[in-house]
Amino acid sequence: MNLSIARRRESESPAAARLARFCLAYLVAPALTGWFLYVALESASGLVPQTIRLSAEGDYNPYMDDFVVFYTAGDMARTGDATDVYDPAAIHAREAQAIGVTPESIITLPYYNLPALLPLLGLLAALPIGAAAAVWMAVELGAFALALGAFRRLRALAGGGILPVIVLLAIGSSMPFHESLLHGQMSLLLVLAWVAIWFGAFKGKGDGWTVAGLTLLAVKPQLAVVPLGYLLVTRRWRPLALFAGIEALLGVAGVVLYGPGIFASWLSLLQAATGWENENGIWIHSMFGWNAFSRALLGTGLHDVRLALTAALGVLTAGAVLFWGRKALRERRDASLFAMLVFASILLSPHLFSQDLILVVPPLLLLMSSGSSAERAGWTVYALAGWLLTFVHFDLLLTSPAGAAINWVTVWLAGGIFLAGPGMRQAIQFANDLWSFTPTTWRQSPE
Amino acid sequence: MNLRTRTLGQITIGLVFASLLVVFAHGEAARRLDSAVTYTYKAVIANLAKDGTP
Numbered sequence: 001m002n003l004s005i006a007r008r009r010e011s012e013s014p015a016a017a018r019l020a021r022f023c024l025a026y027l028v029a030p031a032l033t034g035w036f037l038y039v040a041l042e043s044a045s046g047l048v049p050q051t052i053r054l055s056a057e058g059d060y061n062p063y064m065d066d067f068v069v070f071y072t073a074g075d076m077a078r079t080g081d082a083t084d085v086y087d088p089a090a091i092h093a094r095e096a097q098a099i100g101v102t103p104e105s106i107i108t109l110p111y112y113n114l115p116a117l118l119p120l121l122g123l124l125a126a127l128p129i130g131a132a133a134a135v136w137m138a139v140e141l142g143a144f145a146l147a148l149g150a151f152r153r154l155r156a157l158a159g160g161g162i163l164p165v166i167v168l169l170a171i172g173s174s175m176p177f178h179e180s181l182l183h184g185q186m187s188l189l190l191v192l193a194w195v196a197i198w199f200g201a202f203k204g205k206g207d208g209w210t211v212a213g214l215t216l217l218a219v220k221p222q223l224a225v226v227p228l229g230y231l232l233v234t235r236r237w238r239p240l241a242l243f244a245g246i247e248a249l250l251g252v253a254g255v256v257l258y259g260p261g262i263f264a265s266w267l268s269l270l271q272a273a274t275g276w277e278n279e280n281g282i283w284i285h286s287m288f289g290w291n292a293f294s295r296a297l298l299g300t301g302l303h304d305v306r307l308a309l310t311a312a313l314g315v316l317t318a319g320a321v322l323f324w325g326r327k328a329l330r331e332r333r334d335a336s337l338f339a340m341l342v343f344a345s346i347l348l349s350p351h352l353f354s355q356d357l358i359l360v361v362p363p364l365l366l367l368m369s370s371g372s373s374a375e376r377a378g379w380t381v382y383a384l385a386g387w388l389l390t391f392v393h394f395d396l397l398l399t400s401p402a403g404a405a406i407n408w409v410t411v412w413l414a415g416g417i418f419l420a421g422p423g424m425r426q427a428i429q430f431a432n433d434l435w436s437f438t439p440t441t442w443r444q445s446p447e
Numbered sequence: 448m449n450l451r452t453r454t455l456g457q458i459t460i461g462l463v464f465a466s467l468l469v470v471f472a473h474g475e476a477a478r479r480l481d482s483a484v485t486y487t488y489k490a491v492i493a494n495l496a497k498d499g500t501p
Contacts, residue, residue: 030457034464041469042476161450162457178480286483354483394482 029162032384036169039391043178064133065109067184071132072098073111074121082118082258085111086265088280098129109281110269112351115262116250117219136184144188144358147195151362156369167365170383175390176358186219187355193217194342194362197227200239202334207239214243222352223359226321226345233322234329273351285397288357289349290314293410299403310350317347317417324421335370336420339363343416357390357409360416367420374428382419386412 049063072095076085084090088110096103124132148154154164171177180187193216200209210231218224231240254262276282277300284295290313294306321344328337342363346352364386367379389408397405419427 025453025457026460030460031464033458033461034468037461037465038468038472039476039480041465042474043480046477046480162454165454165458175480175483179483391479395479398482 029166032166033162033169036166036173039173040169043173046178047181061106062182064182064184066186067133067136068095068099068129069109069111070113070121070136070184070186071125071129073113073118074123074125077118077258078122078125082115083261083265085115085118086262086269088269107281108279110273112269112273112281113219114221114250115254115258115266116247118254119257133184137181140180140184140186140188143192147192147362148365150199151195151365153362153365153369157365167368170387171358171361174358174387175393176355179353179355180358183355185353185355187358190217190220190223190356191358191361194359198338198362198366201227201231201236202338207236207242210236210239211242211246214239215246218243218247220349220351220356222349223345223356226341226348229318230325230341233325282351283353286354286394287350287352288354288407288409288413289347289352290317290410291350292352293407296397296400296405296407297403301403314348317344317414320417320421324417328421335363335366339367339420340417343413343420347410347413347417354390354393360386360413363420372428374431375424378419378424378428382412382416386416 047063069091072091073085075098076082076091076094081090081094088108091111092106092108093103095109096106099106124136127135154167157163157167176187179185193213196209196213196216198213199205200207200211200213214224214227217227228240228243251263273280273282277284284292286292287295289310291306291310293313294309298306298309321340325337325340328334328340342359346356346359349356364379364383368376368383370376371379386409389412393407393409396408400406415423
């Protein structure tokens, strides 16, 4: 908010301003604290496997299912069966073996990630599955805590007070955080990747940070496309060359360890997956990129129309980031540019589930703790809207007719790109104009 | 009132509010958080039945 206008208004109506501050401090802030705490408690109770839920859901056991995929892939690599890692039937049988059930009693979840990750997963698989799960989750949570700590943004939120507590509770009670823990996904680890990219590519801490972040993010290669594009457009040849060198080395290591066929198998699986829906872990309606938006809007049919709409929205997104990103770069609005890149990488990803939405945490923390007080307030409202939309997302889809639903979380992400571009400043200007509009000020300040 | 005292007061009110929610709305948030799994499960069932998707 324009401070001079706020001060003038406060001086015009001190009682109203005091009442507003009191309500914000002793009604809104405690209500948010209580709400997020309540949801976090219920969320934690939902992480404990419940027999009644498992029996109701037949062969779909969601508890740590993605971790089981990683563990099994590592086990296959460790025992010399790496060539079969990308064969859905082969890994399905081994997953069942790993958790001691019959293959018919669980659904098929293939391993889609890079071959380069297999040696690390092999080390993990040397442990019994229970111990490996504990190590995996400790690494995930440790990396996430490290990312938040290194970021040093929580204290910057409105000078401390209760806001950092509310933000931590909001993160802990959010759908993406819950899903990361429930499925044993690596999304929390990837937050660290974006934080490293922020330090390297935006804060001048050195190319090592950028390359380390990109290498980590490339574990899910679809997420690395946008930051790579950013480095290309801004002509950062050194980190690009270093990244290419590391990936080449990892590629050679993969061939030496697992044979030349490993990459062909991986690419063949990815190619086959483009035609899958509702099988082998490809549930487009549960994703959050433009492909999920098109799927919710148009349903299962009209495959070519959906593909065309997804491609068109993807091109528009890339164009918007290129256009507004250049402006942000010129105006040195680093936080806005960084947010555009993170939001775009999610929107353009054809394989992104709710746990990966946790990647919006670093840019949101940045935006909520920088800029004018009005911008901070605007981004705090935006973040709250995102929390709420993810909280009710699947309920909204469940109650909407198939093929006529709006994926509001995707719209929220696209809106974030616009707001990080010109949108937030325009909205603040509009609010200021509205706030200060009186016949007297209109005459005095025609702008 | 200094910042620390005010923050503690706010947290105390928040704890009271959370307790009330736990007592009077127990299970509601958990059901919503589970809806992602329910939704995916419906897709699994739909695929098995080959009759479309949710």
